[in-house]
Amino acid sequence: MGHHSCCNQQKVKRGLWSPEEDEKLIRYITTHGYGCWSEVPEKAGLQRCGKSCRLRWINYLRPDIRRGRFSAEEEKLIISLHAIVGNRWAHIASHLPGRTDNEIKNYWNSWIKKKIRKPPVMSTTTTTSSSVTTSSPPRSTAASDTAAALGHHLQTSPFATTAEHLQLDAIISQSLSLPPPKLAAGGEHSPPATAPLPLHCPFFMFDTSPPPSSLTSPVAQLHQHPFLTFTAAAMETPASYQLPPLVDGIGMGMTAMDCSGHDHHHQAGSNGGQAAAMANGGRGCYGQQQQQQQQQKQEEVEQLGHEEDQWDDESAQHLLMWDDDQELTPSNLEAMESGAHSLLFMGPNDHHHA
DNA sequence: AAAATCCGCAACCGCGGGAGA
DNA sequence: ATCTCCCGCGGTTGCGGATTT
Numbered sequence A: 001m002g003h004h005s006c007c008n009q010q011k012v013k014r015g016l017w018s019p020e021e022d023e024k025l026i027r028y029i030t031t032h033g034y035g036c037w038s039e040v041p042e043k044a045g046l047q048r049c050g051k052s053c054r055l056r057w058i059n060y061l062r063p064d065i066r067r068g069r070f071s072a073e074e075e076k077l078i079i080s081l082h083a084i085v086g087n088r089w090a091h092i093a094s095h096l097p098g099r100t101d102n103e104i105k106n107y108w109n110s111w112i113k114k115k116i117r118k119p120p121v122m123s124t125t126t127t128t129s130s131s132v133t134t135s136s137p138p139r140s141t142a143a144s145d146t147a148a149a150l151g152h153h154l155q156t157s158p159f160a161t162t163a164e165h166l167q168l169d170a171i172i173s174q175s176l177s178l179p180p181p182k183l184a185a186g187g188e189h190s191p192p193a194t195a196p197l198p199l200h201c202p203f204f205m206f207d208t209s210p211p212p213s214s215l216t217s218p219v220a221q222l223h224q225h226p227f228l229t230f231t232a233a234a235m236e237t238p239a240s241y242q243l244p245p246l247v248d249g250i251g252m253g254m255t256a257m258d259c260s261g262h263d264h265h266h267q268a269g270s271n272g273g274q275a276a277a278m279a280n281g282g283r284g285c286y287g288q289q290q291q292q293q294q295q296q297k298q299e300e301v302e303q304l305g306h307e308e309d310q311w312d313d314e315s316a317q318h319l320l321m322w323d324d325d326q327e328l329t330p331s332n333l334e335a336m337e338s339g340a341h342s343l344l345f346m347g348p349n350d351h352h353h354a
Numbered sequence B: 001a002a003a004a005t006c007c008g009c010a011a012c013c014g015c016g017g018g019a020g021a
Numbered sequence C: 001a002t003c004t005c006c007c008g009c010g011g012t013t014g015c016g017g018a019t020t021t
Helices: A019-032 A040-044 A050-061 A072-085 A089-093 A101-117 A130-135 A142-156 A162-177 A218-224 A232-236 A288-303 A330-338
Strands: A276-279 A319-323 A344-346
Touching: A019 A040, A019 A050, A040 A050, A050 A101, A072 A089, A072 A101, A089 A101
Parallel strands: none
Antiparallel strands: A276 A319, A276 A344
8 A cells, every 4th residue: 555646755754643743744834834635744854745744734733723622503513514524524524614624524523423322211200301202393495495305416416516516505604693584484395383393403404395296195295294394205115115315415314213123222324324314303213113123233232331421411312313224103203293393314324345 | 460442533645636847 | 437645543452550469
């Protein structure tokens, strides 16, 4: 395994940076800038490759870098953005000033993944904070529809333009920074008027095209649900009620997983925490035919040891775990609908895996 | 107290894409 | 049209401190 082309020279140092090296790099960049990274090491008197210098500067030495723990708001933002764009860490980082993609990636891979593995305790007595989400209805907004359409387009079209990516970016930014828009008026499936969803509720990037009129099942009625607008195609396939793809393959092949398992234990999808979750307003939702699979999984989970530390984060309290080897069944959907679910959270996807 | 294990984080690696020759 | 260089990104590794046994 050779090093990167810029690192082929002899005497290129690797590993941790010393304070002296940091100082040299800072001094050089603050006085000269970094026009061409490949030239930086030589001009700065460093025995590093340009790539290493760039990484060190961007991830650690930049003056505007923000260090320390992620705040609750940042955490929610990460969750929401990840639900939309998936593992595009640089994209997510662009919405979190002072945070680097590397930092967010590490954060997600450790902390949030751990949370997904240690699911919430579904208490019947809701907390004060959860009262917001349990009563919050699904909502659909013009912005989310636009984002959904854009997301679908960017995913499916090889000719998507930079402007379209920027547009999606703008919508995301706006939606995450402005107060939740009012619910659309009217509609036979209008949700009850309740408090707006909290910040952490992400968009749904599903196809919002109307279902065939022939569909009259509860599943089909979900199309009218402003918050659960799955594709008609997905709903029409009895064998596998899989969620339609989100942006860049997010949600591909993801299917429903039990959310009210015994002992409140849930497991995210395997393959390194590839999981999605759906809030269910504090209620469990089961697919009966999933029970056996679930039990098997539960046993595996229990063998892994138990969650003594409970998942008490508000933003994660009502997540229904999904796994990519299980199916989203009509009964699941009905249960979700009746529970006035407020959050759909899509975890990392593994569509890159073979 | 020492060894083993876990976990967070910094850094590396490989790949894809854009720009320029 | 092709090649080369460089940048930026996501995935992965490995170090070192913290925690557990």
